[in-house]
Amino acid sequence: MRGVVMEAPGRVVVTDRPDPVIEEPTDAIIRVTAACVCGSDLWPYRGGWEVDHAPMGHEYIGEVVELGSEVTTLNVGDHVVGSFIASCNHCEICLAGYQSRCVRAVGMGGIGTQAEYARIPLAAGTLVPITDGAPEADLVPSLLTASDVLGTGWFAAEAAQVGPGKTVAVVGDGAVGLLGVLATSELGAERIVVFSRHERRQELARVFGATDVIATRGDEGVAELTDLLGGLGAHSVIEAVGNQVSMEQAIAACRPGGHVGFVGLNHGVALDGKQLFGSAVHLHGGPAPVRRMLPDLIERIQSGAIDPGLVFDHVVPLEQAAEGYRAMDERTAIKSLLTID
């Protein structure tokens, strides 16, 4: 089959990879019908961490083509969406709603869903059938977002305890931040302030429900925010970047007793304990338990309540994956969808 491999930082190729096979009786093989590039894929792409001929991709929607002997709750032919982390969905941690930290959790690292086929571990726990069989083509992008980026934005909003009567600030205008805006709006917040310096991203944020845009960042951005909110920080802050500046900004933007939901994959970040102590905020985040949210997100998409697929402003065939990466790296695209025949 064809699949995306990152040979080295900045070097993405589409190449022949071995067809995946059932390795465990709990596996499924899916034909991937659409995949995409994640903001976190840019970390190794930019040399943020080591990468050596790694199969890429962890977001996916697809059709089941083969099942391990222990997978009894799915059928060949089912169209499915699954989380970017495979989980059993019945251990104590899964039952508590933290499936991405399942005691049996398997990442998609060695698997790579930017490919024609993928082996999905713990399939019964991980994959959620799309109720009406094969999805309509125009729903595919939105359903694909449920696999990670929408679920991650939604979890950030949850972790930040957004809701009616709350003021919400969003740090990060990438796809996760933008879908954090959408989630925040859906969950009833009326005042949603997004930090963004990019006109097109500002526009999409407003489509998703943002009420205010602040184009400055760091201390200056926080000062502008508190002015806007009458002198206090936001009740809820979504952090969707994961670097030192964004984490500090998110904590500083939150009022004492408020909630910061952080989902930007943290890399090279050292939080000052004294700042955190003094801030008196609630801090919660990590890898989003997308599996828990999938049924609800699929329903919202199929009912037309939300259209998260709007984050895909760049669509290329799988064979041109390198172009999808390049556009996101240069920030000419918010998020790249990879179509697969």
Added chain:
Amino acid sequence: MRGVVMEAPGRVVVTDRPDPVIEEPTDAIIRVTAACVCGSDLWPYRGGWEVDHAPMGHEYIGEVVELGSEVTTLNVGDHVVGSFIASCNHCEICLAGYQSRCVRAVGMGGIGTQAEYARIPLAAGTLVPITDGAPEADLVPSLLTASDVLGTGWFAAEAAQVGPGKTVAVVGDGAVGLLGVLATSELGAERIVVFSRHERRQELARVFGATDVIATRGDEGVAELTDLLGGLGAHSVIEAVGNQVSMEQAIAACRPGGHVGFVGLNHGVALDGKQLFGSAVHLHGGPAPVRRMLPDLIERIQSGAIDPGLVFDHVVPLEQAAEGYRAMDERTAIKSLLTID
């Protein structure tokens, strides 16, 4: 009046200080009837930060002897307990329950309650009368703990969301950690594991409700804890130290989706964003909003439900405050009470 002054790290004296006077119409002057030494006083004592002839003390119980013109809700002669941070108790942050981050908050730093008298700013918001007038002598130590150490332990337990059915680990066997155990027990948790290597502290922890003691710390302690709990970390972790090792241990001791309540005054701590992200815990803490909890804590003490005053295992007259500091520094005392004639 006589009062404690820390001239330099490790150099505590009792000396003549000016009698406090009303400076703002919202002030009160109290005659301090008992004071004590806080674990946080050991930071400057040990040279953890600079100190130069600073009046010391921020915990207190006392009798109102003079009121500013705007204080209409208290009377001269009232016996009162107040928080270690003065707060207005009516701004948006106070009303949200975070009085120690009140927009008008005043610390006791320049005031120093280890003295015969103290000026309490924002007295109407800060001081809570003890219902039955002058407290019985045997209740004084417990009521004094409500001013900070009990309230701080209680807040840690709240922030860690302890409760029935939860497993709780407590990092730190100082007075705050021990009162965190008491709070946890009162709030209904059945399994309370305390990390401690000191026999006398272990004993008091058991008196307060601890069910298990672990004498190792760091990674080894966490491994012992997860063994004890069947392979997973605790649902709730109280952090009551505030250094690098204790913060890391607290986060590592908590299961994904669990809650860490941290109240140890953080100093020189840098939290690894990646560890925090991966842990998927909730982290909440900071200066405890003791004022919010005071009425409840006073009632529990007066009804005899709790006896937090047991943390005072060293009682000295104010004039011997240096001895009180020394004993806590050398860990021969858990907490030193300073009696004032």
